[in-house]
Amino acid sequence: SQKIEQNSEALNIQEGKTATLTCNYTNYSPAYLQWYRQDPGRGPVFLLLIRENEKEKRKERLKVTFDTTLKQSLFHITASQPADSATYLCALGAYNTDKLIFGTGTRLQVFP
Amino acid sequence: DTAVSQTPKYLVTQMGNDKSIKCEQNLGHDTMYWYKQDSKKFLKIMFSYNNKELIINETVPNRFSPKSPDKAHLNLHINSLELGDSAVYFCASSPRVGGYEQYFGPGTRLTVT
Numbered sequence: 671s672q673k674i675e676q677n678s679e680a681l682n683i684q685e686g687k688t689a690t691l692t693c694n695y696t697n698y699s700p701a702y703l704q705w706y707r708q709d710p711g712r713g714p715v716f717l718l719l720i721r722e723n724e725k726e727k728r729k730e731r732l733k734v735t736f737d738t739t740l741k742q743s744l745f746h747i748t749a750s751q752p753a754d755s756a757t758y759l760c761a762l763g764a765y766n767t768d769k770l771i772f773g774t775g776t777r778l779q780v781f782p
Numbered sequence: 783d784t785a786v787s788q789t790p791k792y793l794v795t796q797m798g799n800d801k802s803i804k805c806e807q808n809l810g811h812d813t814m815y816w817y818k819q820d821s822k823k824f825l826k827i828m829f830s831y832n833n834k835e836l837i838i839n840e841t842v843p844n845r846f847s848p849k850s851p852d853k854a855h856l857n858l859h860i861n862s863l864e865l866g867d868s869a870v871y872f873c874a875s876s877p878r879v880g881g882y883e884q885y886f887g888p889g890t891r892l893t894v895t
Binding site: 702711771 | 786813827886
């Protein structure tokens with residue numbers, strides 16, 4: 671069955687450093703991959719979408735890569751700030767189903 | 783404000799009761815979804831509607847019945863509530879089918895006692 675793993679349940683980094691979150695998947699060939707941010711008690715908020723024919727996407731301090739050979743996406747936050755502390759979810763989808771399959775999330779904590 | 787809204791935000795009820803959660807989006811989107819997030823924070827799709835038509839129906843007990851009276855609304859009715867139904871339920875919308883970003887509501891925390 672399809673499986674999506676995000677590298678660790680929690681990631682602690684110091685302010686100013688680059689946070690790198692990993693999303694690995696098996697038994698699936700997604701057409702696109704999305705990253706969301708979720709704060710406690712709130713719904714997920716869309717951050718970035720990358721399609722299978724794209725290697726990299728950037729938005730301000732965020733960068734996502736998508737390697738369909740390795741079956742992996744990396745999500746980077748450069749110059750991290752305490753306000754970046756949240757849970758980050760990756761989600762994979764296929765055009766024929768329009769169904770997003772979410773990973774279990776990585777809780778990022780950026781400390782001063 | 784343009785957004786996806788859900789009511790109620792909290793719902794506490796006893797086993798065996800029937801309850802409904804309402805969702806509305808004013809983003810002009812064609813597609814709406816219901817997700818369930820369990821205690822381990824795992825987010826799973828339940829249903830999806832596109833222009834009032836059901837397009838995704840995951841393996842969900844038939845006690846759960848979605849209803850879309852129009853493109854902007856997607857409600858979730860749950861019959862004979864069970865303890866295992868306790869979770870946070872999120873509504874979401876997307877401009878259209880085909881791999882677009884989704885906009886989530888604030889969630890409804892359902893507690894069944």
